[in-house]
Amino acid sequence: MNLNQRYKKYRQKKVSTIILLTGLIIASLIVSLSIGAAEISPVEVIKILLGQSNQYKWEMIVVNIRLPQAIAAIVAGFGLAIAGVAMQAILNNPLGAPFTLGITHAAAFGAALSVVLLGTGTVQNNSGEAVKIDNHYLTTVVAFLFCVAEAAFILMVAKLKKTSPEVMVLAGIAMGFLFFAGTMFLQYLADDIQLAAMVFWTFGDLSRADWKEVFIMTVATVPGFMYFQYNSWNYNVLSSGEEAAKSMGIRVDLLRTGGLFISVVLTAVIISFLGIIGFVGLICPHMMRRIVGDDHRFLVPASALCGAILLLLSDTIARVILLPHVLPVAVLTSFLGAPLFVYLLVKGYRR
Amino acid sequence: MKLIIDNLSFAYKSKDVLNDISFRVEKRELLSILGPNGVGKTTLLRCINRILKAQKGTVFVGKDNLYKMSTFEIAQNISYVPQHSRSSRLTAYDAILMGRRPYINWRVSQRDYDIVEKIIRRLDMGCLALRYIDEMSGGELQKVSIARALVQGPRVILMDEPTASLDMRNQMEILTLIREIVERDDIITVMSIHDINTALRFSEKLLFVKDGKIHSAISPSQIEEKIIEDVYGVRVKIQEINNCPVVFPLESIIKEKSNGGD
Numbered sequence: 001m002n003l004n005q006r007y008k009k010y011r012q013k014k015v016s017t018i019i020l021l022t023g024l025i026i027a028s029l030i031v032s033l034s035i036g037a038a039e040i041s042p043v044e045v046i047k048i049l050l051g052q053s054n055q056y057k058w059e060m061i062v063v064n065i066r067l068p069q070a071i072a073a074i075v076a077g078f079g080l081a082i083a084g085v086a087m088q089a090i091l092n093n094p095l096g097a098p099f100t101l102g103i104t105h106a107a108a109f110g111a112a113l114s115v116v117l118l119g120t121g122t123v124q125n126n127s128g129e130a131v132k133i134d135n136h137y138l139t140t141v142v143a144f145l146f147c148v149a150e151a152a153f154i155l156m157v158a159k160l161k162k163t164s165p166e167v168m169v170l171a172g173i174a175m176g177f178l179f180f181a182g183t184m185f186l187q188y189l190a191d192d193i194q195l196a197a198m199v200f201w202t203f204g205d206l207s208r209a210d211w212k213e214v215f216i217m218t219v220a221t222v223p224g225f226m227y228f229q230y231n232s233w234n235y236n237v238l239s240s241g242e243e244a245a246k247s248m249g250i251r252v253d254l255l256r257t258g259g260l261f262i263s264v265v266l267t268a269v270i271i272s273f274l275g276i277i278g279f280v281g282l283i284c285p286h287m288m289r290r291i292v293g294d295d296h297r298f299l300v301p302a303s304a305l306c307g308a309i310l311l312l313l314s315d316t317i318a319r320v321i322l323l324p325h326v327l328p329v330a331v332l333t334s335f336l337g338a339p340l341f342v343y344l345l346v347k348g349y350r351r
Numbered sequence: 352m353k354l355i356i357d358n359l360s361f362a363y364k365s366k367d368v369l370n371d372i373s374f375r376v377e378k379r380e381l382l383s384i385l386g387p388n389g390v391g392k393t394t395l396l397r398c399i400n401r402i403l404k405a406q407k408g409t410v411f412v413g414k415d416n417l418y419k420m421s422t423f424e425i426a427q428n429i430s431y432v433p434q435h436s437r438s439s440r441l442t443a444y445d446a447i448l449m450g451r452r453p454y455i456n457w458r459v460s461q462r463d464y465d466i467v468e469k470i471i472r473r474l475d476m477g478c479l480a481l482r483y484i485d486e487m488s489g490g491e492l493q494k495v496s497i498a499r500a501l502v503q504g505p506r507v508i509l510m511d512e513p514t515a516s517l518d519m520r521n522q523m524e525i526l527t528l529i530r531e532i533v534e535r536d537d538i539i540t541v542m543s544i545h546d547i548n549t550a551l552r553f554s555e556k557l558l559f560v561k562d563g564k565i566h567s568a569i570s571p572s573q574i575e576e577k578i579i580e581d582v583y584g585v586r587v588k589i590q591e592i593n594n595c596p597v598v599f600p601l602e603s604i605i606k607e608k609s610n611g612g613d
């Protein structure tokens with residue numbers, strides 16, 4: 001067998017991994033839709049999805065309650081994971097993630113500010129049920145704007161220093177602390193109800209998503225994915241070093257600026273709607289590096305699918321683990337994510 | 352075809368690094384850039400393929416002005432082998448294929464694969480091709496880097512200290528390979544290097560740089576003790592072994608005006 005055939009065979013393996021992951025998503029979706037307060041058999045779920053069911057009540061539960069939340073999990077996990085891969089590639093740093101760049105802090109601050117200043121924080125606390133923020137959209141928009149402003153600031157600072165990735169990370173961490181302090185200050189000033197609203201907002205929770213939110217997140221995620229996939233080749237080149245990348249004709253500054261901005265906007269859209277969901281963007285790329293390697297042509301889609309599966313399964317568990325209470329998914333992703341991350345670290349961190 | 356460096360000047364902020372550097376390299380020549388640390392050898396290399404943009408001067412490959420080309424066009428003419436490449440979990444094949452980036456937009460064509468396969472065969476790297484580069488030794492990694500530079504289909508290759516971290520055997524292998532590239536593939540090669548004896552043995556031209564200027568541009572047979580004493584501040588003795596001049600350092604010259612004692 002000649003070399004090119006061997007190479008194609010090797011690549012075929014990676015393609016198979018991606019196909020396998022896609023299959024896993026469909027399986028997880030069916031499992032997720034069937035599990036809950038009302039147990040519905042997977043067969044029934046498939047029937048419902050294919051429009052073949054005559055169980056009207058179950059169809060209502062699956063299509064109107066569980067499906068939007070499950071699809072939101074898939075879209076959000078997909079989006080957060082590709083933003084994570086892109087950040088790690090752009091920053092040449094395995095720690096690249098919305099959290100390290102301070103984006104999550106910016107979003108939390110924006111939400112807190114809108115609660116205090118714009119009075120979006122009237123909370124309805126009906127008998128231990130979920131606390132709800134009054135004006136969901138206004139809070140979302142303010143949180144989103146702060147994320148984008150924060151990213152713009154990081155890029156401005158980085159621009160002064162030749163778009164160095166270290167400067168980007170450090171500026172991000174500094175801004176994160178600043179927003180964290182700002183949020184604390186607002187929390188200190190806030191009354192009980194506002195405080196509850198602020199804190200509650202930060203718990204990333206997929207049940208906040210309905211079809212409209214899912215639609216907007218999808219509109220952000222799909223072009224984002226296309227952009228990152230298109231640039232996957234450039235990220236590979238960049239991973240061999242900045243000088244090498246430039247010598248191959250890559251406009252590294254543009255690649256960094258564009259990629260960072262798009263990954264921030266994508267993350268911002270998702271966390272502004274859902275609240276802060278940690279670790280998906282950080283851990284999925286690292287899990288997939290183990291399996292498909294650092295070739296971004298495969299790493300981007302594999303991480304995306306991994307993110308979708310991870311968030312979907314986490315959400316499913318979060319919904320049922322403390323029945324009749326429903327945990328926000330973010331609690332679970334961090335609980336699972338932190339030890340998993342340490343495991344990956346110990347198991348074999350190269351370099 | 353020639354590589355012509357015409358009046359290049361470069362400054363970081365206000366610190367002048369390169370001052371009116373001009374030289375030319377002919378077809379089938381290997382030019383070595385020599386000089387003390389921090390004299391701007393790497394900067395000079397980077398200015399040639401516009402990784403850094405010189406404030407003054409231009410570079411021609413044949414009749415084509417590099418300073419008027421798009422970044423991809425430059426990459427199609429000149430490739431660059433950095434001193435250190437970061438490794439990641441990519442196969443050597445994928446890493447070499449990256450050299451086709453200036454020609455590829457979205458899809459890799461059969462032609463690209465064919466070129467990669469040809470170069471891998473040519474460098475006898477078949478057994479390395481599907482290994483991950485983060486598990487390779489320095490010598491193997493350098494070979495991958497050179498293969499990547501060749502796949503780029505350049506007329507000129509720039510190398511920054513190609514043998515810096517290699518053992519003796521690997522140094523010989525890499526330098527023999529570079530010679531072959533210069534002679535067989537007709538690719539002009541410019542490298543920066545610290546080891547004068549290697550430069551004397553393997554290159555057609557030596558360019559000594561001092562204080563941002565060219566101190567002297569000579570062929571190996573023209574080497575004199577005076578030049579090296581001037582450029583490096585080291586007293587040396589030159590003798591021939593196998594018809595090749597060899598520089599043996601004796602002692603560093605203590606200057607009257609030393610900057611700060613011990």
